Amino acid sequence: MVPRILLLENAKENAAPIVSHLEQLDWQIDFVQDGIDALVLGLTKHFDTALLDLDIMDIDPLRLVQHLHQHSASLQIIGMSHFTSSEDFQRVLKAGAAHLLAKPLSLGQLVQLLPPRIRVAPSHLATSKTTVSNVPANSFR
Numbered sequence: 748m749v750p751r752i753l754l755l756e757n758a759k760e761n762a763a764p765i766v767s768h769l770e771q772l773d774w775q776i777d778f779v780q781d782g783i784d785a786l787v788l789g790l791t792k793h794f795d796t797a798l799l800d801l802d803i804m805d806i807d808p809l810r811l812v813q814h815l816h817q818h819s820a821s822l823q824i825i826g827m828s829h830f831t832s833s834e835d836f837q838r839v840l841k842a843g844a845a846h847l848l849a850k851p852l853s854l855g856q857l858v859q860l861l862p863p864r865i866r867v868a869p870s871h872l873a874t875s876k877t878t879v880s881n882v883p884a885n886s887f888r
Contacts, residue, residue, distance in 0.1 A: 750862070751775045753797040755785040755811075756827075757804075761850075765798070768854045774861075782806030789815045794822055796861055801828040801839065802850075809842045816843025825860055827852060 752769060754776050756762035766776045777792070779785050782803045789797060797815055801808040812824055824844040828835065831849040839847045846860050 749773065749775045750795045751777065751793065752861075753785060753789055753792075753794040753799075754778045755782065755797070755799045755803070756780065757800050757802065761800075764854065765852065765857070768858075772858070782808065782811050786811055786814060789822070790818050793819075796823045796825060798825050798827065798857070799844075800850075801826045801847075802830070809838060812839060812842040812844050823860075823862060825857070 750773075752774050754762060754765060756765065756778070757780050759780070762778055762780075766778055769776055777788055777794070779788060782805050785797070785799065786806065788794075799808065799811065799815075801812075803811075808826070812826065815822055816824060826839045826844045826847040827850055828839075828847065829850045831847055836847045848857065848860075
């Protein structure tokens with residue numbers, strides 16, 4: 748199963764490097780630019796992670812986080828904002844987010860917060876130098 752991310756980012760130019768980087772890691776990205784679209788998609792499709800720009804104007808971002816969290820408690824929600832005071836952080840966590848990242852994002856920091864990969868891409872398996880015959884038997888214990 749390919750891991751899926753719902754990405755809400757109101758600026759395409761900010762979304763492009765995130766989408767590119769995560770697609771290279773074999774994640775499937777559904778990108779939207781407004782909160783209403785994020786809410787509809789989040790309520791109708793399964794996602795492993797929701798990466799949400801909280802600097803949106805068309806919907807209350809805390810209500811968006813609450814609705815998505817209530818719909819799927821297993822969904823990891825990561826908020827992104829230019830405003831990350833300790834009060835903002837507490838409000839976002841209370842609404843149901845797991846993390847709040849300051850913008851501009853560090854892609855390395857973002858990847859560290861994502862859940863572990865669900866599957867290994869077949870292309871990675873084909874290039875592996877390790878075979879069953881050269882793995883010590885005690886490594887399976």
